[in-house]
Amino acid sequence: MDAVLALENGTVFRGKAAGAAGETGGEVVFNTSMTGYQEVLTDPSYAGQIVTMTAPEIGNYGVTAADVESRGVQVAGFIIREQSAIASNWRADGTLREYLVAQNVVAISDVDTRALTRLLRSSGVMRGIIATGRVVPEELVEKARALPNMEGADLVRTVTCQEPFVYTPPADDDFGVVPSRAGKRRLRVAAYDLGMKYNILRRFAAHGCDVTVYPAGTPAATLLETKPDGVFFSNGPGDPAVLDYVIANARTVIESGVPTFGICLGHQVFGLALGARTYKLKFGHRGGNHPVKELRTGKIEITSQNHGFAVDPATLPPEIEVTHLNLYDGTVEGLRHTNRPVFCVQYHPEAAPGPHDADYLFAQFLDAMERR
């Protein structure tokens, strides 16, 4: 079946349907990871976004239940160059196509994804529609223009959990990285689920933490009442600036003096809570190869990235130290409060997909919790 991708600037790509039939819309972004399409598909930070993979051969190793990052597929749509007809891997449960169909995800293949990526790079991310079957492209362009913008969108409400729950780690985690150390005692972490990837929970468990996960709208007092060793703010989708309820909770937690750690959206929320501003990047950072420098040691980490907004360093108060910088474009990748046990990173130390270089940050959080 034919399929079409139409962008708000009028560009139309023709291809073949690669998932469920139908129509979908969202902000079109590109990801440069060469492996890990299943982790990308299931990452809640992609809510409301149509993702194109720059790697051309997708689906080769199929899908496996063990590699999901949330309950199911989170992207609004999927764009690829070439879809594998089979799943070739001992861990595979089925093919990518079967999975996309089962999860009702509209996808398009046979697209010149490099041309699309170059367009997004030069013109910035834009809204788009994927539709399968016989369609009128001009109408799709109009529909794309009518989609809501990512700026000002609270997408956290759509992905956060409904009820608090205690995380139970999988019995065996064959591919888990051996942590540099585990907690000296069991540590209790209270985590805000802003669209949290499962691997963050797996990494906490690997480091000897017991995690209770709370919906994004839970008042901070509820978490603090449980006297956690630390509080965590997760990754998640959309514009951080509109999350006033999360920002307010963050402020309360930070002021409480409890060790606090944030990743991605959590990092942006900290920035906002501490008085800084955030801004939208032209085409975001999505991939597994960005070099990030830890300023104190000068060490370089190859990082897993997925964000469209960033914290403006010029607006940071003096007590906040920039700890990590992106060597591609100098954007802020990490922050630390100089007189409270609070730190956060813009990138993804939990990887999945991507390199494990930054796993030490979990141990750093252990340090903060144990010092208390």
Added chain:
Amino acid sequence: MPKRTELKRILVIGSGPIVIGQACEFDYSGTQACKALRSEGLEVILVNSNPATIMTDPETADRTYIEPLTVSAVEQIIARERPDALLPTVGGQTALNLAVDLAEAGVLEKYGVALIGASIQAIKLAEDRLLFKDAMRSIGLAVPESSVVKSMDEAMVVADRIGYPLIIRPSFTMGGVGGGIAYNVEEFRTICERGLKLSPVHEVLVEESVIGWKEFELEVMRDHADNFVVICSIENIDPMGVHTGDSITVAPALTLTDKEYQRMRDAGRRIIRRIGVETGGSNIQFAINPADGRMVAIEMNPRVSRSSALASKATGFPIAKIAAKLALGYTLDEIPNDITRLTPASFEPTIDYVVVKVPRWAFEKFPQADRTLTTQMKSVGEAMAIGRTFKEAFLKAFRSLELGASGRLLGQRVSEEDDVSLQQALGIPTERRMWAVFRALERGWSLEEIHRLTKIDPWFLTQFQQIVELARSAEAVGARDLSDDLLRDLKRAGFADADVARLAGMDEASLRERRREIGLTTVYKRIDTCAAEFESFTPYMYGTFEQQCEADPTSRPKVLILGSGPNRIGQGIEFDYCCCHAAFALRDEGYETIMVNCNPETVSTDYDTVDRLYFEPLTFEDVMAIIDRERSAGGEVSCVVQYGGQTPLKLALPLQNAGVRILGTSPDSIDLAEDRDRFSKLLWELGIPQAASGTATSPEEAVEVAGTIGFPVVVRPSYVLGGRAMAIVYDTAALDRYMRFAVQASPEHPILIDKFLEDATEIDVDALADASGGVIIGGIMEHIEQAGIHSGDSSCVVPPFQLSAAHIATIRDYGRRIARALNVVGLMNAQFAIKDDVVYVLEVNPRASRTVPYLSKATGVPLAKIAAQLMVGRTLADLGLTSDLEVRGSFVKSPVFPFVRFPGVDTLLGPEMKSTGEVMGAAESFGSAFAKAMMGAGQHLPQSGTAFISVNNRDKAAAVPIARDLARLGFSLMATRGTAAYLRAHGIQADIVFKINEGRPHVGDELLNRKIVLVINTPLGRDSFFDDKTVRSVAMLQGVPAITTLTGAAAAVSAIEAIRHEGLTVKSLQEYHAR
């Protein structure tokens, strides 16, 4: 962190001659390293014995030594130059081994030379398989079970413990020489015995077989601050059991989940740390059990490698250049990424295309060789192709091999093999296995069955099946019903026009027209290290069928240089060297230079070499598509075809017919020189003698022609390079056999028959000619072996060492007149033979020859560069070249052979070229230069001991003075009965030794007992063939020089004498050329 400022002078060791396992990739990496070091203001001292390299151009280093890569030669260089440090990681295994030897001999310590890039300890840890395995276990990584043994007895015990099949790997041999796979005790004995012998430390590793497991490689880098990046992952389509150099490989890895890939990446980081490579690049191999994902570490190379060259070309990340900078103390984030300019080198390239590499073998040259692919590399070259999908890259790679459209993988309807032999061809890997896979798919065999036999991952097999299905659809619908959609699918899957045309039953030209009508034309995408995340400033491109083209051509006048494709015997690095020089010269002349090539090993495919690089197959379709694209912006496009060997020459006429301007000598002149009848007529008009000759299109005609000319005759097919299928025949029966079995003669492809000038002296000449009739002779190179041995396999010397002045004058005169008559503009190579005081012309090729780089090094004049200037209108007079070139000193070129890779293949030389590479020996006298060339080629001439002489009757008289000289030099002589009797009759003492079939102890025993240090053995004819062959093979395996011609023997004697009287000294090219 600032760079290591204490370093001022760096010694770089090259990899020596091109051999199987070490080819142009080390010229690429070495040249990059030299450039990088000099750009940092360091002085570079370079040593390499291989003159056919860009790295040994005098401009590449401050001091260039073309000297043997031995401890004594390099020690002398160190003593003269006093470098601060030695960089051993860009010259392959050769440089690494030599660095270890220099350290162990105390040379580095004595002169205070630091080792940078890799420490001795790291080299040993990585190279010594046992230490490596222990190191792996110590960091929690699994390895195949194994033991190192030093004797057969120990080996048998280990074999019983681990169980078959077993892998045998000799310690410290390059490219796995002497290794293999044993499925039973008999094979195990044979391979172990050989391995123990070949290992310099007489040690082999016996290892658990992981044959059939998936095989992966990571190219990793680390800086002194412990920053670590993976540049590229490579997956071998041929699973474990086939050497990676013989495997079809793909980048990036395509069948690993992120979990598996990151686990491998973590292991890579732990390994490079544990081995202790503090700065630079390494290649790490892993195997994964497809059934349960168990991963084992196989090996690690703490240096740049063939795979790192491939990875550099595949990603656009210049590993060798960055490695050199890291060795100076830079960190990765301090070095910019050339391609994006704005981002640093501390990142991991991400690629939005697929790269496939396919090896090219030369088994046709070694019919007796075992074609089974094992852990010992046997291929001589490789082609790489890039496409947006695997199918596209794969089919492009196969057509890059130049075996016909798509390597004739597809639609070979007629296939003789029965199912049983097809099963065997799938189960036992040889160079034909991929063809067998396609045959099986065409026969409808299931993927499960093919997977069971080959263990090739089902993902790849599915891709192959899709290719077969597409081919079948094209065939089924035919030309008239070929829909636009199907045509588009075929082209997007990488089918060549030639494939589609043949499958659908139409001609290529109308298919091309049809494509143009529907707008289905090649577009070009850039290789940018970052999947388009950032803008790229380096026009490094590949062709594909997509929506958007990024070629962005300019309107400047431009020259397209056609490269030489995958290395093969007869067409290798020499031609790549010439292509690079064309690029350098034409860039200086103000042209935009554009390279087209598909060989990932080369300097020509370094994006730094030219203004624009197209990594594309060298077929008419692919080249013409580039020209069309480049013309679209208005710039005039000319083409250089005379530098890349036979590959671009084949395209000269079609390109010219398509209206492309060919620079330099016209395709018609090239054809005139190739066409036997036209050329004979020309020589007759010029009054220049040529050996009697004729052509034949049938066995009967051949016998008739030979009858007129008189035996012996040289026979060969027309239009071949490297003497393919060339033979000397002495009688009618042999001629008939040749015509019936060795070649397929036809009116379109006649067989050339020449009178063989027995015992003649052969001479090679390279000349330069301009459009105004100016000609200079670049050099007269006298062959050391007599006529009948392919010029590429002969040692030769410039200046000539025993030609008369009159003959030299005649040769110059003939060369000049022929160049003018052929209207040569650029380079011309001519071969002459002198017999009975007459100078004959053997052949003339108005194009770059294999000797151009060597002669350029000897004369100090860059012939290829000058010829390129002549092609665009300069005259020799403009360039100040008014007389024939002279050399100061004596320069010997010697060939290097791959026989050690092919046990059982005769080492005898003949008219078919068999050498893979060459070395140069330079000295003040011929003897010393020859001695150095022999040393460089790994033939260590003895100074004393017993020489064994066995020559045929025709050679007996000429052997006497050689034997006498050897005796005078203090050698004892040993000879077979006939030769000994003859020598004794001439007053020379020689002990008699049995031939191999005469009794024990025979000559083979004496060789094995290391009593014989030199073998002089000329062929005795068919009957004693086996005997001779055994002697030569044993000598080769024992590392005893075996000389098969008397002229070669005489040269060896003068070399032994020169070493004794003159000693060996070293001198840089810059000193030779100082005016």
